[in-house]
Amino acid sequence: MLRIGDVHIEHPFVQAALSGHSDLPMRRVARRFGAAYTVNEMALDTSVLHESSWRTRLLNVEADDHPVGGQLMGANPDAFGPAAALLSDAGYDVIDINFGCPVPKAMKRCRGGYLLSQPAEAMEIIRRVLEAVGARRPVTVKMRRGLDDTAASERSFFEIFDGAFDLGVSAITVHGRTVEQKYRGPSDWAFLKKVKRHAGDRVVLGSGDLFSAEDCVRMMRETGVDGVTIARGAIGNPWIFGQCLALIGGHPVRSAPTMAQMREVVAYHVGELVRYHEPKAANKIVGRLMNGYTRYHPRPKAAREAFSKLKSVEDMRAVFDDWYPPDSIDDTTCASRVEIRE
DSSP: OEEETTEEESSSEEEOOOTTTOSHHHHHHHHHTTOSOEEOOOEEHHHHHSOOHHHHHHTOOOTTSOSEEEEEEOSOHHHHHHHHHHHHHHTOSEEEEEEOOOOHHHHHTTOGGGGGGOHHHHHHHHHHHHHHHTTTSOEEEEEESOSSSSHHHHHHHHHHHHHHHHHTOSEEEEESSOTTTTTOSOOOHHHHHHHHHHHTTSEEEEESSOOSHHHHHHHHHHHOOSEEEEOGGGTTOTHHHHHHHHHHTTOOOOOSOBHHHHHHHHHHHHHHHHHHSOHHHHHHHHHHHHHHHGGGSSSHHHHHHHHHTOOSHHHHHHHHHHHSOGGGOSSOBOSSSOOTTO
């Protein structure tokens, strides 16, 4: 069990927020394969506050999408509270604040990971969100282990970490890389262990280098974190949640899906995308999504290239039938063990 405030979650393996990925279709697929708690793709506070078709979808939380976290990122404390209130009113069970995004665009606009260098601003944002929704929803924070590897950066990390809990946040997710690292180099699990030991009974989730069920369970055992948030390791790999549950239950873990499983899941996910998004957006997302799924295909590079050239929904259906044909449904296992890091 994992508990975030008054939200009780069946197990500690979380579908992380993934910009451009963890929309409702991906969350539905993740739940279908065992995820008990999922987080929406990161939303800018200012975008939540302005009318758009994207905002309409974001603020329509479906009955089968619980418990779900709504993650916000931004730079202006004045916008965070109203945006958090809208997510809470829409039905998000947890409000998550992103202080971890390392992409240059976020950094240049003083968002995400940049705020790890600005403890006073970060604390003001947390305070505003708690004032707006803290009486109704648990509030959580996503952090990296600092802006860089300097001692000053680590001091800022712990100032924000301890200050956030003192203000009343229910849990903090810590990614073991610095903002400067982005996605390069290893995630520092020794730092996660240090953080959890420092936190004591306070809820800490770990993140970084979780590409298999074995990784997820090993992180929990080696660091003592209360749960893990699976990000890139879940793209095109929804089986990871069931594999985690099998592993902690002492059951054998099958490392690769069969062709039958691949066709079923890809068809379901693509169908959900087409229903949820406008055609142009769905087409674009499918091309990106299939970078993950095709890693399990017997011919991954060729399949990935075919999906990258999609021009329309009709193309999508034709390419899908070419690469996942109905007559291939048998128990043939796809690529035996896939290295997701490529």
